[in-house]
Amino acid sequence: MRAVPKSLRLTNQARLVEHLLRRGIATRAELAKAAGMSQPTAGKIIDELSTAGVVEELSGESEVSRGRPALGRPGKQLRLAQSPARLVICELGVERTRLAAVPAALPDDEHWDVEFRTPNSEAVWRQRLRQHAAGLTIRRPWAVMVSVPGMVDEASGKILLCPNLHWCERADLVAAFNEVFRAPVQLIQENRALALAEVGTRASASDFLLVDFGDGVGGAIVMAQRPYEGSVPATGEIGHTPIGGNQRQCGCGNRGCLETLIAEPWLVRSLAELSGDAQTTFAHVCRAAQAPELPAFLTEALDATASCIASILNVCGLKRVVLSGHVRDLGPRACDYLIAGIRRSAIWSRFDTVEVELVQRRIARGLTIAGIQRVVMPTDWAER
Numbered sequence: 049m050r051a052v053p054k055s056l057r058l059t060n061q062a063r064l065v066e067h068l069l070r071r072g073i074a075t076r077a078e079l080a081k082a083a084g085m086s087q088p089t090a091g092k093i094i095d096e097l098s099t100a101g102v103v104e105e106l107s108g109e110s111e112v113s114r115g116r117p118a119l120g121r122p123g124k125q126l127r128l129a130q131s132p133a134r135l136v137i138c139e140l141g142v143e144r145t146r147l148a149a150v151p152a153a154l155p156d157d158e159h160w161d162v163e164f165r166t167p168n169s170e171a172v173w174r175q176r177l178r179q180h181a182a183g184l185t186i187r188r189p190w191a192v193m194v195s196v197p198g199m200v201d202e203a204s205g206k207i208l209l210c211p212n213l214h215w216c217e218r219a220d221l222v223a224a225f226n227e228v229f230r231a232p233v234q235l236i237q238e239n240r241a242l243a244l245a246e247v248g249t250r251a252s253a254s255d256f257l258l259v260d261f262g263d264g265v266g267g268a269i270v271m272a273q274r275p276y277e278g279s280v281p282a283t284g285e286i287g288h289t290p291i292g293g294n295q296r297q298c299g300c301g302n303r304g305c306l307e308t309l310i311a312e313p314w315l316v317r318s319l320a321e322l323s324g325d326a327q328t329t330f331a332h333v334c335r336a337a338q339a340p341e342l343p344a345f346l347t348e349a350l351d352a353t354a355s356c357i358a359s360i361l362n363v364c365g366l367k368r369v370v371l372s373g374h375v376r377d378l379g380p381r382a383c384d385y386l387i388a389g390i391r392r393s394a395i396w397s398r399f400d401t402v403e404v405e406l407v408q409r410r411i412a413r414g415l416t417i418a419g420i421q422r423v424v425m426p427t428d429w430a431e432r
């Protein structure tokens with residue numbers, strides 16, 4: 049057999065997994081063709097991936113689950129392995145910390161094995177993590193993938209700024225997870241994880257901007273199936289664009305940021321200021337958004353949002369936007385208003401339709417994809 053340099057083997061391996069990630073299910077022959085390899089070359093790599101528990105054959109699941117390599121014919125269909133659990137995924141949220149043990153296969157729904165209220169100190173959080181980790185059924189995970197809010201330096205595993213969870217800025221999260229799971233730990237900014245969840249769906253057919261609306265507003269650009277990385281770890285911070293005439297003090301230290309108009313707590317505050325009712329909740333905002341005429345505080349917030357989104361499309365050459373989070377809860381009138389505003393301000397609308405899609409938040413799926421891209425296909429990650 050001709051010797052193949054290790055780096056080339058890893059690149060070929062990454063290419064095959066990437067195609068499976070995008071297609072979901074494919075035959076050996078289809079994968080070989082899509083990855084531009086001969087069938088024997090692809091077949092050998094697929095067998096290795098099968099032994100390693102990354103892929104499995106669709107038929108004969110019982111054989112696969114017994115851990116036998118799937119030496120199938122070219123026509124046999126393959127998918128990412130649905131068992132056993134290989135990765136620990138964790139959403140470190142402002143309100144809740146959630147954990148699951150997942151296989152290489154992408155989850156269809158947002159399932160978490162354990163969760164607890166995120167405490168407001170590192171010491172208590174570490175204690176809760178140790179307690180709840182015992183509830184996960186996984187032996188020797190390949191890696192722990194953790195989504196975190198705020199500004200994150202993913203390369204060094206440090207949170208630089210987290211206005212809603214300040215203790216994270218001083219905490220050594222990587223060490224905390226490593227102590228519990230004894231596996232490599234990777235932090236991923238939560239909007240990037242959300243954006244990655246769209247890989248293998250319609251949105252990923254081309255590059256896109258994702259914007260997520262919650263307690264804050266953040267974004268991520270996905271190019272060639274990967275979250276865009278800037279030269280400094282402040283990518284996608286659309287929520288911190290100052291809006292003219294807005295004097296509100298933002299948690300980032302600046303004044304007038306977009307998120308102080310459109311993030312959930314700020315929409316509540318806008319309505320409360322208008323009605324004088326201190327008991328105003330987000331449900332009241334959603335109700336106000338059902339009125340025949342959208343209230344002015346909402347149209348102003350949506351106009352500013354549309355303008356910030358369109359400016360990113362115009363600068364980066366994108367024609368697709370994916371929106372997640374509370375904007376869906378505001379109802380069809382507010383969504384249509386926002387979409388119309390984006391299209392009006394995006395220069396590409398003069399030539400073609402700028403596509404805007406509303407999607408569910410799928411952090412578990414995004415973290416699993418990040419795990420496959422960064423852990424199963426490490427050469428690919430290291431090159432970027």
Ligand SMILES: [Zn+2]
Binds near residue numbers: 287288289299301305
């Ligand atoms: Zn800000």
